[in-house]
Amino acid sequence: MSERYDAIVIGTGQSGPALAQRFDREGLRVAVIERKHFGGTCVNTGCIPTKTLVASARVAHMARRAAEYGVDLGSAVTVDMKRVKARKDAVVALSRVGVTDWMEGLKNGRVFRGHARFTGRRTVRVNGEELAADRIFINVGGRAFVPDIRGLDTVPYLTNSTTMEVDALPEHLIVIGGSYIGLEFAQAFRRFGSRVTVVEMADRLIPREDADVSEAVRDILQAEGIAVRTGTKCLSVSERDGRIALGGAGDGGKPQVEGSHLLLAVGRRPNTDDLGLDTAGVEVDDNGFVTVDDQCRTSVDGIWAIGDVNGRGAFTHTSYNDHEIVAANIFDDDNRRISDRVPCYGLFIDPPLGRVGLTEREVRERGIKALAAKRMMTTVGRARERGETQGFMKVVVDAGTKEVLGAAILGVNGDEAVQVFLTAMAERLPATSIARTMHIHPTVSEYLPTLIGDLKPLC
Numbered sequence: 001m002s003e004r005y006d007a008i009v010i011g012t013g014q015s016g017p018a019l020a021q022r023f024d025r026e027g028l029r030v031a032v033i034e035r036k037h038f039g040g041t042c043v044n045t046g047c048i049p050t051k052t053l054v055a056s057a058r059v060a061h062m063a064r065r066a067a068e069y070g071v072d073l074g075s076a077v078t079v080d081m082k083r084v085k086a087r088k089d090a091v092v093a094l095s096r097v098g099v100t101d102w103m104e105g106l107k108n109g110r111v112f113r114g115h116a117r118f119t120g121r122r123t124v125r126v127n128g129e130e131l132a133a134d135r136i137f138i139n140v141g142g143r144a145f146v147p148d149i150r151g152l153d154t155v156p157y158l159t160n161s162t163t164m165e166v167d168a169l170p171e172h173l174i175v176i177g178g179s180y181i182g183l184e185f186a187q188a189f190r191r192f193g194s195r196v197t198v199v200e201m202a203d204r205l206i207p208r209e210d211a212d213v214s215e216a217v218r219d220i221l222q223a224e225g226i227a228v229r230t231g232t233k234c235l236s237v238s239e240r241d242g243r244i245a246l247g248g249a250g251d252g253g254k255p256q257v258e259g260s261h262l263l264l265a266v267g268r269r270p271n272t273d274d275l276g277l278d279t280a281g282v283e284v285d286d287n288g289f290v291t292v293d294d295q296c297r298t299s300v301d302g303i304w305a306i307g308d309v310n311g312r313g314a315f316t317h318t319s320y321n322d323h324e325i326v327a328a329n330i331f332d333d334d335n336r337r338i339s340d341r342v343p344c345y346g347l348f349i350d351p352p353l354g355r356v357g358l359t360e361r362e363v364r365e366r367g368i369k370a371l372a373a374k375r376m377m378t379t380v381g382r383a384r385e386r387g388e389t390q391g392f393m394k395v396v397v398d399a400g401t402k403e404v405l406g407a408a409i410l411g412v413n414g415d416e417a418v419q420v421f422l423t424a425m426a427e428r429l430p431a432t433s434i435a436r437t438m439h440i441h442p443t444v445s446e447y448l449p450t451l452i453g454d455l456k457p458l459c
């Protein structure tokens with residue numbers, strides 16, 4: 001006999017808990033199932049711990065630069081990785097306990113700690129118990145992708161999850177993958193004191209971005225002593241005298257890289273292979289992501305997929321937004337959709353990259369008649385005061401409607417300042433609405449009206 005609920009939430013990532021709370025507030029019975037740590041990737045092995053490490057790394061970096069600001073520290077800067085990890089663990093614990101208490105405190109909820117698996121279209125088994133509900137939400141997220149590289153089973157390697165357990169400084173960290181995960185870790189470990197080499201198979205770092213963004217990011221990282229090998233696909237790894245050696249193709253046949261530690265940062269895979277989705281009849285795509293419509297509904301009526309698992313976003317904010325879309329449609333008679341959202345994200349190297357909307361390349365590829373402007377951070381007062389003038393800001397605007405199509409700010413506070421564009425984009429306001437708005441001095445955002453004033457046809 002199965003136990004009946006109004007809703008079952010599988011996984012406590014960045015959308016499941018908020019949706020469970022909404023059911024609870026509506027006075028409906030909800031079962032919440034989590035097989036590992038409450039809060040999922042973001043809280044335990046993703047955003048929060050990486051940004052905590054990035055914060056420690058920034059302190060080390062700025063301490064080394066202290067004399068430039070007229071501050072004497074008296075001795076060489078050293079980093080105690082055990083204390084760095086302890087600080088990270090404490091910050092993670094706050095959030096993990098917060099989510100756990102939140103779910104356990106639901107008035108109409110029951111928490112199950114175990115692996116959930118579908119046994120039918122309306123039923124799920126966990127710890128030998130069968131639960132039934134007419135509404136089931138899949139928020140199972142993903143895990144690090146481990147590629148089929150020759151010899152990988154013969155050497156130790158790190159992923160974003162196991163890197164969280166590192167409490168001693170790697171002598172030489174090799175990072176495979178020069179995108180979000182790879183670059184955030186690469187810079188943090190370099191600042192902690194490791195030698196770092198990034199190996200990226202594309203011809204430039206963060207290949208989704210515009211070439212000028214990739215180039216500037218490479219300059220920032222190389223200036224800190226990070227070795228960058230682009231156009232180099234890692235094809236094999238092997239152990240050589242207790243060290244890890246990479247065999248690659250590309251980069252003009254340069255010698256192989258050899259290091260003490262290896263970090264895989266080559267993308268993520270959805271946690272759908274052990275969920276019994278075929279039993280329920282839920283369709284997945286070729287990469288295992290659950291296929292959903294514009295409102296997160298799967299191919300089976302009464303089953304939704306929210307967060308990274310639906311392949312429609314890979315960020316904490318896209319996962320949270322999925323919950324808002326689903327809740328609005330179920331409870332509020334509000335027809336919210338995935339396609340309503342303006343794409344946005346940050347790359348949290350230091351200085352960070354903030355990105356909204358289309359890249360310049362995408363605008364060109366779509367043949368949109370556009371205006372563009374670019375301003376170097378060396379001209380921004382806030383950046384000069386802080387002695388952090390790397391990077392630039394740029395914006396692309398539709399030549400006809402003057403709506404903002406996309407923007408990038410690589411530079412100090414770029415992750416915050418770029419969000420000035422978001423509301424204008426969501427509300428389809430012309431860029432002149434930003435240009436005519438008074439901004440606070442001295443900030444990075446106050447330069448956005450000047451940037452917009454510089455718009456010229458995109459050739």
Ligand SMILES: Cc1cc2nc3c(=O)[nH]c(=O)nc-3n(C[C@H](O)[C@H](O)[C@H](O)COP(=O)(O)OP(=O)(O)OC[C@H]3O[C@@H](n4cnc5c(N)ncnc54)[C@H](O)[C@@H]3O)c2cc1C
Pocket residue numbers: 010011012013014015016033034035036037038039040041042043045046047048050114115116117139140141142160181271274275306307308309313314315316317318319348
């Ligand atoms: C290193 C790293 C850094 C990141 N930094 C950022 C960042 O700065 N900003 C940003 O926006 N995004 C970042 N992300 C991405 C972000 O972490 C994810 O997009 C976000 O966590 C959304 O995940 P989710 O809601 O889909 O599920 P997840 O957070 O992945 O949670 C899924 C949960 O489901 C559980 N689960 C899985 N299968 C089952 C099952 N069968 N039964 C029961 N429970 C199950 C898992 O244990 C897990 O707790 C980062 C990711 C990584 C890896």
Ligand SMILES: NC(=O)c1ccc[n+]([C@@H]2O[C@H](COP(=O)([O-])OP(=O)(O)OC[C@H]3O[C@@H](n4cnc5c(N)ncnc54)[C@H](O)[C@@H]3O)[C@@H](O)[C@H]2O)c1
Pocket residue numbers: 147176177178179180181182184199200201202206207232233234235265266267268313314315345346347348
């Ligand atoms: N700041 C953030 O918001 C943030 C931070 C970290 C992670 N994330 C999320 O995590 C997801 C995964 O990030 P990621 O950086 O692991 O994946 P990714 O897909 O963004 O990048 C993987 C990189 O590895 C390269 N690569 C793949 N195989 C290779 C090989 N054999 N040799 C050399 N290079 C190889 C690819 O060309 C690519 O540039 C992202 O999609 C993102 O949504 C977000």
